[in-house]
Amino acid sequence: MNMAVSPIPDDKLQNSDFLTDVLAGLSEEQKTLPCKYLYDEAGSRLFEQICELDDYYLTRTEAAIFREHITAMAQQVGPGALIVEPGAGNCEKVELLLEHLQAPSGYYPIDISPEILLAAKARITARLPNIEVTASIGDFTQADVWQGLKDITPRKRVLFFPGSTIGNFTPEHAEVLLEFFASKLSRGDGLLIGTDLVKDSIVLERAYCDSEHVTEEFNKNILARINSELNANFDLAHFAHRAFYHPLRQRVEMHLVSLKSHTVQIAGRKFEFAEGETIHTENSHKYSISGFNRLLSSAGFTPIRHWCDSEQRYAVHYAQIS
Ligand code: AVI
Numbered sequence: 435m436n437m438a439v440s441p442i443p444d445d446k447l448q449n450s451d452f453l454t455d456v457l458a459g460l461s462e463e464q465k466t467l468p469c470k471y472l473y474d475e476a477g478s479r480l481f482e483q484i485c486e487l488d489d490y491y492l493t494r495t496e497a498a499i500f501r502e503h504i505t506a507m508a509q510q511v512g513p514g515a516l517i518v519e520p521g522a523g524n525c526e527k528v529e530l531l532l533e534h535l536q537a538p539s540g541y542y543p544i545d546i547s548p549e550i551l552l553a554a555k556a557r558i559t560a561r562l563p564n565i566e567v568t569a570s571i572g573d574f575t576q577a578d579v580w581q582g583l584k585d586i587t588p589r590k591r592v593l594f595f596p597g598s599t600i601g602n603f604t605p606e607h608a609e610v611l612l613e614f615f616a617s618k619l620s621r622g623d624g625l626l627i628g629t630d631l632v633k634d635s636i637v638l639e640r641a642y643c644d645s646e647h648v649t650e651e652f653n654k655n656i657l658a659r660i661n662s663e664l665n666a667n668f669d670l671a672h673f674a675h676r677a678f679y680h681p682l683r684q685r686v687e688m689h690l691v692s693l694k695s696h697t698v699q700i701a702g703r704k705f706e707f708a709e710g711e712t713i714h715t716e717n718s719h720k721y722s723i724s725g726f727n728r729l730l731s732s733a734g735f736t737p738i739r740h741w742c743d744s745e746q747r748y749a750v751h752y753a754q755i756s
Pocket of ligand 1: 484492597598599601602641642649716717718
């Protein structure tokens, strides 16, 4: 087993949120790791590959819904809107919407990565020079990244949250996040949001346990990241990827299964793994239309309409603050 050399000095390691979260998660009865840590540089690249897979229908289905219904969506948003996108990443999904809007008052993407966001801003400004892009760098769950909105007074604000990212929050946390979004909006403002629909478990499990094993690599990458950033000695060969649909909870759960009884060291602490024991790394919640409408309502939104693909795999909802 290799003991990776940490690029973080020991004093910094003590203060790292990543270390604190990993130690806390692996100390729970059901070992867990927060899914946000799946997305380091390698993990983000692997996720991009997942989005291209035949088995992973979500990305292409959502894109097809946007292509088919973009005129109706743009009409629903209306003229003079400011589009606000939390977790915008490379801002690729919003371009079609921006192109179809009538006299938008601007675009306000929020993302943690300055490099990706500033490159996206340059691309959008070159393609759509009439749209004022105000890039806000930081974590969209923190209040400071929303401050810049105070200086913009559009006719209406519309939050854009595609990609079924809401599914990676438990329904309780999703409600809190949607309430937080609602708190950034006023009467008449809107939310355009993508959700994966409840469906046949075979289709769902294939999407998260793909035949090309990219999701396996994506899941195991979190262990490689812990090794390289937190002085740990996980042997990736001692873990298997498992993803299954939990019909009662309406979610796909992603786990890493220990293939044998063994001990792992992380920043000097020991963690015992029994054979068959799992680390729960991600939930991906699936919603019916009515279930998601209920969630929107309890978070303070009024569901207005939704668009689906012909196979009813995925939905894009528009809701507003009444
Ligand atoms: C980012 N998120 C919406 C993906 C999903 O489908 O829950 C993450 C993912 N995990 C495994 N495959 C894709």
